[in-house]
Amino acid sequence: MITPGAYLKALRRGARLSLNDMAARIDTVPHLTDFERAGWLERIEADIVPMDLSTLAVLSRVYPFDIAVIFELERHRSGIEEATTPLCILCGKTDRTKCTAGHEAACRWTAPPKSAGATA
């Protein structure tokens, strides 16, 4: 199973965007330079910066994440419960969402997808 940060990274890669692309699309308070924002996002994706609600609010403008998956992965990381939602580690999609990277046939799942029509 992957971490919340790795999930965000997969979503960004699925959208074929760089950290700099993401940094240019968000704003932060206090204001950071694009370079500083890219570094901040990199630390979030590495699970170094915790994702509190205000961070998630900013991230939701650029990362197409499923909030339920973020919380599931966080609970898994904390050892509270298993994460069971199948995720593609390459593009971050779940078996509830469409492939964003256009590589659907090549998706690499953390667990076998359950939804009808999803490819293994």
Ligand SMILES: [Zn+2]
């Ligand atoms: Zn995929």
